[in-house]
Amino acid sequence: MSQITILIVDDNFVVRRGLRSFLQLEDEIVVLGEASTGRAAIEWIRETSVDVVLMDVHMPDKDGIGATTEILKIRPEAKVLMLTVVDKQVTLLRALLAGAKGYLVYGQFTPEGLIEAIHTVASGGTMITPPIAPALLDHIRTSVTSVHDIAELENMEPLTPREEEILDLIALGKGNRDIAITLNIEEKTVKNHINNIYSKLQIKSRYEAISYMFRRPI
Template sequence: MTVRVLVVDDDDLMRAGLRAVLSSDDTIAVIGEAADGRVAVEEVRRSRPDVVLMDVRMPALDGIAATEQIVASEPDARILILTTFEDDDYVFGALAAGASGFLLKRTPPEQLIAAIHTIAAGESLLSPTITRTVIDRMARVPRPDPAAGRLLRTLTPRERDVFELIAHGRSNAEIAEALIVEESTVKTHVKRVLAKLELRDRIQAVILAYEAGIILPGSHR
């Protein structure tokens, strides 16, 4: 199946470059472009892309606000944030707004294409880099959120184990190895955990874990 992508960036050259890169893959079709978040929101409602490739810093409406508006009206929207990372303080805000992942703008073309397919398949792009970003942000939170802690009590002991491993950025294969179970069993547990906690994806699980205070910066399972 062809993945339909909307490219959102206020830099004309960047949009042209992204279109050229994505056009090299026969399974990806760039169905539209937007130069600011406001236009992006309108385009998503009009064309319903499979994946939105979203810049953060844009005029009129930035990528975080646009992501929040898109997810509010289109809960199943898949948004992949593009960021400069080192100079970007918006990563956590974008993930909290409902983005399914993020990439550096200097990401190699083959990784960008793979990431788009990952997001389109309903997965989140959760790497150690993303996890560290969340850790750094949550380290500034003075105390855990009691509401988040109460929500986690709905999980069974095994689901809690799976949740904590998700929060550490582990893949399904790594979780299966850690718990000595089949990967298919892990996939079932992950779906149940996300459904019980009403989370969009694994990235939201990481955020909840740090809000609940069950995983602290620098901790290891």
């Protein structure tokens, strides 16, 4: 398996070095660089590509959300994982709309959880700190937009009981590995079920899947 390349973006030197020291212990992860501001991260990305950007939210010069938007314009293939102390709903939603693939709040994830999140977003998945997930669900419940009209939902192929279970766990912010452990099944089986869910609901992301949960016919 090829190594996952990382750029660490945080205005706190101690945080950057702490993350670098920890990630260097992982054989499958290599830290290529650091940036202390959003603007510096954008300039760094112009010169070098990475698989995953670990991005703080509040920084001088340009905040992490604005930097995420610019970085993805330059390197659309990059995956941004927000690492922050900010657990506000509006900040989470702004980050997701900017294109971030993950959002973890310090104090709400383990070192192992960070490694899993990096692998998840690097492979195209998404990861949200579980305590933050309900905020996203509340927004979806009250949103005026939906993935599909109710009439379209009624004509969709129904999910199996197992797929419903997995959809519920996705809504709680669970990654594929955690879902596999919870349901005592293989992670590969979880991925197959998620692909089936996406196909049946005609969607492409976990966020659309969560939106479906609160807009399906009862």
